[in-house]
Amino acid sequence: MDTTGKALNITQGTGLGDYTASSTGALLGTTLAEKNNLSVGSTFTVNDQAYTVTGLFDAGTAFGNNAVYLTLPTAQTLARTPGELSSMIVTVNSMDNVASAKTALQAALGTAKADVTQGQNLQTAVSSLDSVKNISFIAFIAALGTAGLIILLIMVMLVRERRREIGVLKAIGAPNRTIGLQFVLEALVLAALGSTVGAAIASFASGGIGSALISSTTTTTASTGRGFPGGAGGGGGFPGQGGPFGGASQLLSSVTASASPGVIAGGIAAVFGVAIIGALVPALLTARIRPIEVLRGE
Amino acid sequence: MIEVKNLVRTFNSGDRTIKPVNDVSFVLEQGTLASIVGKSGSGKSTLLSLLGALDKPTSGDVVVNGVSLARLPDSRLTEYRRRDIGFVFQQFNLIPNLSAVANVMLPMEFAGIRKAARLQRARDLLEQVQLDPSKHERRINRLSGGEQQRVAIARALANEPKLILADEPTGNLDEQTGDHIIELLSSLSRDHNTTILVVTHDRVLANKADRRFRLQQGKLMEEPVRDRAVAASA
Structure with missing residues (x-):
């Protein structure tokens, strides 16, 4: 799922498997991979950490295809913010459930730690x-x-x-x-x-x-x-x-x-x-x- | 038996009133072959239309086997045309996008005859009027005038009507086919007791008739005829 909540279209290779576990695998947008001559199986280094390209995806937009996706723990380690999230997108299966999902999330995360908002234009x-x-x-x-x-x-x-x-x-x-x-x-x-x-x-x-x-x-x-x-x-x-x-x-x-x-x-x-x-x-x-x-x- | 009583049909044309049928009366016994001659525009076709219930008279009546057409509602007049009348139109009035055999089958379809029977009868009738079997399935608009006329005659015979009204039935036929049609009509009246009234300019056909009428300025006059056997041998 990309930053707008839309499912990624993996064009080559595979996904990252368990997204909650640390991994050196990475999903690359096709544009980013092309610019850096990377393909499935290639490796690249960020902050002295080597990552292997497990798959390529097409997000449908130029901006989206310039992104790289890592598993959550790996990304948190890279950003030196272990256990933290700056934002999280939750997709609700029906508009009827938006209000109850919002309430449940707020209760689970706590009002001191997180603001839960629904799409402003809903x-x-x-x-x-x-x-x-x-x-x-x-x-x-x-x-x-x-x-x-x-x-x-x-x-x-x-x-x-x-x-x-x-x-x-x-x-x-x-x-x-x-x-x-x-x-x-x-x-x-x-x-x-x-x-x-x-x-x-x-x-x-x-x-x-x-x-x-x-x-x-x-x-x-x-x-x-x-x-x-x-x-x-x-x-x-x-x-x-x-x-x-x-x-x-x-x-x-x-x-x-x-x-x-x-x-x-x-x-x-x-x-x-x-x-x-x-x-x-x-x-x-x-x-x-x-x-x-x-x-x-x- | 057909009784025509003081039949009048008028049309208005501007300020004038035209009377193509003016106080016409006659009686035809069943099985009679009668002919009507007269100049073009003398009202012959109008008279046939009135007898065939295609038109309504201004006054007077046509009584067929004791039933007054003037008193019949439209639905009964339709039934009369379907069961009792066979009409051969001068302009044939066939359905152009149907085949010859389909045109002949139409009146039988309206009469509720099942398909196999009406197909067989249609083919038999087309053979009777000497239409080449290879042309039975041909569309009307691909047939010559003479061939269309034969289809029109076959269609008129389809429901074995008691009365056949024919407007120039031999007008578009060659002499040989015309003679055959005349013989066919003659045998229908003679052998099947069918009443036939033909409007014709064909002297041979007119002379074959048991009774001969002349229509002049809307007035019908009967002319003497020779004995049918004599006329036939002439």
Whole structure:
């Protein structure tokens, strides 16, 4: 784990094993190793103490890759502060547990010896996350409405272009329900195809959209990133924050762009509903006209 | 039996009122082959549309086997077109993106006939109208006018209707195929007791009819015909 609490990515060699025991092993950032021509198995000396490189890591930033990590006792010996810590990062598994973890740490360390503080931007982070979530939900509704309108207009146009076909079907005895069902089925197939394409595009694009919203220093992971179906695409919700939302991004180890099952189900239902209405209404209105009016009118 | 009673159809064209069908009355017994001749625009197609329940008359009535079409709701008129009527349109009115056989199967599908039976019957009908079997699966828009006309005739026969209304059924056919279609229609009325009313300019077809009408300025007049056997040998 680095100084921001993020897990280190070891690219070569191994870690330091037991981090609580003295050891002459060292983990080097790739930049630092490169500058000093060091690789796994190389040795270097600090204050007359030789250390062996056990592994190299990539922290993802130039600053992070210029660091060296030793086991805690070794570092304390090197700094001539045995048994002391200047700072310690504690990662809590849930924001709900932050307050209780803070209390427990303070009690364990004692108020005379240590100050326990939580990330200063935690509340900002949470409120910013909510803002992003709200913004993405509004964008989702707007995109859904636009997609619905487009689908409706396309279906009306498609049905109008096929007025003559409806007239012919009526003339040879097709009941209105058969005509309506045929157009509805075609609309559903179109909507399903559009949804599939839209979902595929959104699942790839949502990571990029998430990255645009979240600070570049925050890892963004698009795990489910799905937009609503119907070809309108777009990432679902973005429960994350950072970048334009303040420095709270450092508190976040990963942000996932995802849409909840409820939102996805709502989107699917809305798009299919619009497709059905868009096909059924004009088809049935046309089917109500006397066949000869449609056939004569072409 | 079809009874046409004082049938009138008017259209408004600007300030003028046009009457393509003006107080037309006649009775056709079941199994009759009748022809209607007349100049273009004389109202022949409009009359066929009224008999086929594709249009509603301004006044008057068509009574088919005792049932008044004027009193039937739309759903029953659709059923009438599906079960009792076979319509051959002058413009064919086939579904262009379907194959010939699929077009012929359509009315049977609406009538609830199962797929295997309707496929077999569609193929038989296309053979009856002498459409080359290699063209049965061909899309309509890849068939010639004459071939499309034969598909349209086959479709009209699909549900074994009691009444066939045909608008220029031989108009796009060569003489040999036209003669075959005339013979087919004639045998349907003779052997299957199907009533057939054709609008035609084809003198051979008109002469084959049991009864011959002329429509002139919306008025229908019956013309005398020769005996069918005599006409056939002529």
